[in-house]
Structures are given as C-alpha cells and as structure tokens.
Amino acid sequence: MSGNKGGASPKPRRLSKLQSPGKPPRREVVGAKKHRTGFRDRLDSYRSHHRQVAGESLRRLLKRPLATLMTTLVIAIAMVLPAGLYIALNNVDELSQGWDGAxxxxxxxxxxxxxxxxxxxxxxxxxxxxxxxxxxxxxxxxxxxxxxxxxxxxxxxxxxxxxxxxxxxxxxxxxxxxxxxxxxxxxxxxxxxxxxxxxxxMEWLQRLNTITEISRRLTLALAVMLAAGVLLIVGNTIKLAIENRRAEILVVKLVGGTNAFVRRPFLYMGFWYGLMGGVLAWLLLQACLLWLRGPVSELSGLYHSDFLLIGLGLGESLLLWLAAAGLGLLGAVLVVGRELRAIEPR
Incomplete structure (x- = not known):
C-alpha cells in the first residue's frame, strides 16, 4: 500500500514563471541591476566631487587676487616668449612664401x-x-x-x-x-x-631659410627651458600652499582621508594656475600684435605689398592653453605626492 493518505498520488510541484527551467533565478537579475546602479552612483559621486573640488580650488585662488595674478603673470611671460618667436617665424615664412621657386x-x-x-x-x-x-x-x-x-x-x-x-x-x-x-x-x-x-x-633667400631654421631650433630650446621654469614656479607655489594648509591636511588624514583625496585640490590648483597663465599669455600676444599691426601695414604699403601680421589660429591658441594647463598640472603632480607623504599624523 502507498504511504499517502487515501491512496492519492502527489501533485507535481508548479514552477514559477520566473523560475522556469534554463532561466536564472530572479534574485540574480535583481543583483545585477543593483550592481549596475551602484556603479553608476559611484561614478556620479566621483564626478560631483571633482566638480566640487575644481570649483573650490578656483575660488581659493580668486580670494587672493594679487598673489594669484603675480604667479599667473610669471607663467604667462614664460609662455609668451617662445610663442612670440613662433609667431615671428610664421610671419617670415608667410612673407617669403611667394618667393619660393623664383x-x-x-x-x-x-x-x-x-x-x-x-x-x-x-x-x-x-x-x-x-x-x-x-x-x-x-x-x-x-x-x-x-x-x-x-x-x-x-x-x-x-x-x-x-x-x-x-x-x-x-x-x-x-x-x-x-x-x-x-x-x-x-x-x-x-x-x-x-x-x-x-x-x-636666390642666394639671399637660401641664407634667410638657413637663419630661419636656426631660429626655430633656438625657439624650441628656449621653449623647453621656459617650460622647465613653469614647472618650478607652479611646483614651488603648490608647495607653499601645502605648507599653509598643513594642519587641515593632518585633520583630514586623521579622519581617514587618503592621499588621493587630499591631493586632488592641489592638482586642480596647478591646473588653474597653468590655464590662467596660458590665457593671459594669449591676451598679451594679441595686444602686441594689435600694437604692431599698424606700423607693419604702413611699412608693407611702402613696398607696395598687402602683407599683414598673422597671429595664432584657433587650433594654435587651444594648443597654447592646453600646454600651459598641462604644465601647471604636471608641476603640481611632481610636488604634491612627495609633500603629502611627508605629512602623516603621529
């Protein structure tokens, strides 16, 4: 005899629609959604913190306008010199372009x-x-x-x-x-x-081309030396800023702040210094070109020429700004890590 009461056979167990054979359990799908949602939340939080730190770093610089202007002006002058020579060489090439092949x-x-x-x-x-x-x-x-x-x-x-x-x-x-x-x-x-x-x-034009090539190499060497100067300027400025906020850094590290968290505002500070220096250098170049454009146009008219001074194009201007911002950021990177490792709570 069967052990079931009344002799009735057991009913087959019904499978849930969400647990049919070959399909993963529902809790795994929900877990995947939670994982994607958590990653998106962390990414949004990361972006929000970067925006907050970038804005706060810029506000700190603007609260000290005189000191910020002095540092930015030094960076701008260091960027103006090679950029000005580059513009001068471009104008010489433009002036002699019509003579090639003659x-x-x-x-x-x-x-x-x-x-x-x-x-x-x-x-x-x-x-x-x-x-x-x-x-x-x-x-x-x-x-x-x-x-x-x-x-x-x-x-x-x-x-x-x-x-x-x-x-x-x-x-x-x-x-x-x-x-x-x-x-x-x-x-x-x-x-x-x-x-x-x-x-x-063409002898004189060949001499001019040789002089121009020498000038280009000198401009490149000057640009490298002045770029090193910008790194030193930004690095020294960031080092002083770290020393002024030493107590604040110690408190942040005591409550669990990592070096990456503490380093971020100073990196943005170097970036802003470089970017503002690049923009100021561009403005100085434009002012010089505007000042020289009239006499150059008058001189070219005396030689029955329609030559006009050319400045930096849009791409070259963006490259100047990005190069300056990159140098500022690199100067901060070279200093911040070493200085923060030396500041540890005891």
Whole structure:
C-alpha cells in the first residue's frame, strides 16, 4: 500500500514563471541591476566631487587676487616668449612664401658685348634643357628703368656715357632649381667669355631659410627651458600652499582621508594656475600684435605689398592653453605626492 493518505498520488510541484527551467533565478537579475546602479552612483559621486573640488580650488585662488595674478603673470611671460618667436617665424615664412621657386640667375655682360651679340647669346642659352626663360635687358632699357624708379634723372643727364651693362635674366626649369644645380649653372655661365658677373638671385633667400631654421631650433630650446621654469614656479607655489594648509591636511588624514583625496585640490590648483597663465599669455600676444599691426601695414604699403601680421589660429591658441594647463598640472603632480607623504599624523 502507498504511504499517502487515501491512496492519492502527489501533485507535481508548479514552477514559477520566473523560475522556469534554463532561466536564472530572479534574485540574480535583481543583483545585477543593483550592481549596475551602484556603479553608476559611484561614478556620479566621483564626478560631483571633482566638480566640487575644481570649483573650490578656483575660488581659493580668486580670494587672493594679487598673489594669484603675480604667479599667473610669471607663467604667462614664460609662455609668451617662445610663442612670440613662433609667431615671428610664421610671419617670415608667410612673407617669403611667394618667393619660393623664383630662382633666377642674373648674367651681367661685358661692355664690349653689343645688343646683337647679346640677343644671339640669349637664343643659345634658351636651347639649354635647364633654362626655361631668358630675358635680355639692354643698357639703354636698364638706364630708362633706373631713371624712372630712382628719381635721379637730372644727375643721370650729366653723365657722358651709360654706366649700366647689358643683362640677361635666366629662369631655370623647376626640376633644375636645386641648390647644387643652380651653383653648377652659375659656374658654367661665369666661364663664358661674354659674362662679366653672374649672380644667383636666390642666394639671399637660401641664407634667410638657413637663419630661419636656426631660429626655430633656438625657439624650441628656449621653449623647453621656459617650460622647465613653469614647472618650478607652479611646483614651488603648490608647495607653499601645502605648507599653509598643513594642519587641515593632518585633520583630514586623521579622519581617514587618503592621499588621493587630499591631493586632488592641489592638482586642480596647478591646473588653474597653468590655464590662467596660458590665457593671459594669449591676451598679451594679441595686444602686441594689435600694437604692431599698424606700423607693419604702413611699412608693407611702402613696398607696395598687402602683407599683414598673422597671429595664432584657433587650433594654435587651444594648443597654447592646453600646454600651459598641462604644465601647471604636471608641476603640481611632481610636488604634491612627495609633500603629502611627508605629512602623516603621529
């Protein structure tokens, strides 16, 4: 006989809809949701604390406007010097950009070479593969042009003869405009019996490009040294701020504050110092450019040029601000960790 009363068979146990075979229990799903919610809460708390610390650090700096302005001004001057040299070099490049590729060779002829012989020589030179354009300027045409541009017409009228020689201006092809090729061409032209003096018009531009390259390297070296100076300035300022708040730091550590918690306000302080220094440096650069723009425009007008000073673009301005803020933050990082490890409650 069966042990069940009345002989009735046991009823099968019903499975919950949320606990059907192959599905995880409900409590695991709820636990996952709680885990995601907890992570989101911690992230929101982390962001909120960073905003609070950043704002509090900025307010502390603004409460001491004179001291903050002095430190910021030193950082700005350190940033202005390399940035100003960078702008100057950019303007030199912009000014000389239209001269690139305008390599010409001026071949001054001997006084014994008449116009017909000069024209014959010009035709021969045009047959060379490396010469694109050959222009002959006769002595009379050169004298007339000089008379028109110099304003010394009365003086020139008193001369017994024309002191200017004939001139052939040669423009080589672009593929033959290299430095070595131009030097070789000048040597060949100077060896001709009709030539008196052969001048390469690109010599001065090559010297300018060499000087510009040297200036760029000097600017980079100066920027590195001044960046190190900014690190020292910010680091020393943060060190003094830590010493002034030493008692507050001890209290925070006594109640369980970690070094990371204590370090955060000083890191933001270094960031604000750097950012304000970068913005002030940008304002100083803009003021200098505005002050110089008028005289430079007047000077370029005297040379019949429409050249205008160019400053920092949007990307370059943002890079200046970020570089300054990064240097301020790095200066704080290098100092804060070491100083806080030395402050421990006993």
């Amino acid at each position: 390599a010409r060779v001026s071949m001054f002829l001997k006084f014994s070479v008449d116009d017909s012989a000069a024209e014959s020589l010009r035709s021969e030179l045009l047959k060379r593969e490396d010469i694109a354009v050959a222009e002959y300027i006769s002595p009379s045409a050169a004298l007339a042009e000089f008379r028109e541009r110099s304003g010394f017409g009365e003086v020139l009228d008193q001369l017994n003869s024309n002191p200017l020689p004939g001139l052939i201006i040669l423009t080589p092809h672009a593929e033959h405009s290299g430095t070595k090729q131009l030097d070789a061409l000048r040597g060949e032209l100077a060896a001709m019996p009709q030539a008196d003096i052969v001048k390469l018009d």
